[in-house]
Amino acid sequence: MEIQKNLEIIDLCLKYKNTLIIGDLQFGYEEYLNKKGVMIPRFQTEDAIERIKNTISKCRDLKRIVLNGDIKHEFGRISKQEWSSITRLIDGLIKDYEVVIVKGNHDVMLEPIIRNYGEKISFVEKFVLDDLFIVHGDKIFECNEKTIIIGHEHPSISFVEKPGEKFKCFLKGKWKRKNLIVIPSFSSLAVGSDIKHGKFLSPYLEKGIGNFEVFIVEDKTYNFGKFKNLEI
Numbered sequence: 001m002e003i004q005k006n007l008e009i010i011d012l013c014l015k016y017k018n019t020l021i022i023g024d025l026q027f028g029y030e031e032y033l034n035k036k037g038v039m040i041p042r043f044q045t046e047d048a049i050e051r052i053k054n055t056i057s058k059c060r061d062l063k064r065i066v067l068n069g070d071i072k073h074e075f076g077r078i079s080k081q082e083w084s085s086i087t088r089l090i091d092g093l094i095k096d097y098e099v100v101i102v103k104g105n106h107d108v109m110l111e112p113i114i115r116n117y118g119e120k121i122s123f124v125e126k127f128v129l130d131d132l133f134i135v136h137g138d139k140i141f142e143c144n145e146k147t148i149i150i151g152h153e154h155p156s157i158s159f160v161e162k163p164g165e166k167f168k169c170f171l172k173g174k175w176k177r178k179n180l181i182v183i184p185s186f187s188s189l190a191v192g193s194d195i196k197h198g199k200f201l202s203p204y205l206e207k208g209i210g211n212f213e214v215f216i217v218e219d220k221t222y223n224f225g226k227f228k229n230l231e232i
Contacts, residue, residue, distance in 0.1 A: 001221040003172055003181065004147065007132075009221045011055045012168060012186050014149065018063040019129060020056065023151030024104070024185035025089075028073040028082035045085040047188045049092065065097045066127060068151040068183065069104025069136030078109055086113055094120050102127050104136040104152065137182070137202040147179040153202045154185040156192030157214060159232055166191050171227075173212030175204050184217065196232050 001009045007016050014021040025048055056062060072082040090113075093099050100122045101107075101114065114123045126141050127134040133143040137150030156166040168184035168191065182205070185192055193201070195209060210228040215221055224230060 001215065001223065003170060003215060004179065007147075007181070009170060009215060009217070010058055011051065012184050012217055013055050014170075014181070014183055015059055015062075016129060016132060018061050019066060020059060020062055020064070021066045021068055021134060021149060021183065022052065022186050023068045023183040024070045024154060024187060025067065026070055026073045026106070026185065026187040026189065027085035027089075028079045044187060044189050045081075045088065048085075048186060049089055051186070051188075052089070063098060064100065065093050066100045066102065066129075066134055068102045068134055068149070069138075070106040070151065071101060071104070072106055072110060075106055076109060078112060083113060086110075087116075090117065090121065098122075100124065100127050102134055102136055105138040137204055140203050143178075145178070147181065148175060148204070149181045149183065150202060150204055151183050151185070153182050153200060153205065154192035155182050155195050156184065157196060157216065157230075157232070158194050166194055167216045167218060168192055169195070169217065169224075170215040170221075171195070171209060171212045172215065173209060180204055180212075182212075195227065196230075 003009050007014055027045060071086055090099060103125055114121055128145060131146045132149055133145035134149045135141050137152035155171050156168050158166045170184060171182040173180050212227050214224040214227050216224055
């Protein structure tokens with residue numbers, strides 16, 4: 001589904017011309033939970049890599065992959081699972097694509113992995129692509145571009161009919177007269193924060209999302225219209 005001219009939702013990603021934008025992979029989350037005493041199997045890496053492959057297969061003329069922050073889960077050191085998962089993903093991508101990693105607030109210690117790839121990977125605070133300004137979203141950056149794309153928020157939504165189930169979603173609205181698009185977490189474990197509770201992580205959303213359009217991703221993408229008009 002086209003969310004804006006030349007910007008298409010494909011699964012949990014955005015495609016712009018020859019570029020695919022992916023948000024919040026949160027690799028290493030299982031190891032983090034295991035250390036906290038939550039015993040879950042470590043399936044996220046396989047799931048994410050396979051889903052990325054499937055998404056790429058739906059894209060024509062793809063040349064660039066932008067990973068929009070929070071590639072890893074832990075704020076501090078790089079865990080064994082994070083190192084293994086991130087390396088596997090990058091090794092697979094750099095064979096065929098330019099890889100750009102936009103630094104997220106969880107990626108403070110990502111440099112030891114990145115430096116192994118030299119100039120094959122761009123590791124940046126923000127990335128400009130024509131009239132798109134891609135930034136993780138944990139802090140404000142002034143820009144001249146017309147459209148800002150952020151992750152960080154992990155938007156999802158629940159409904160009264162299924163109160164125990166949350167659906168990942170894209171948000172599209174305005175920030176200082178610019179278009180603002182929020183992409184959901186790609187992680188199968190990080191289902192997301194329910195937007196109807198009104199507690200937002202990103203300063204880009206501090207004024208609320210009443211006039212934002214909600215695009216829910218399930219078997220396909222559904223445009224649910226403006227958030228303020230939803231019966232939830």
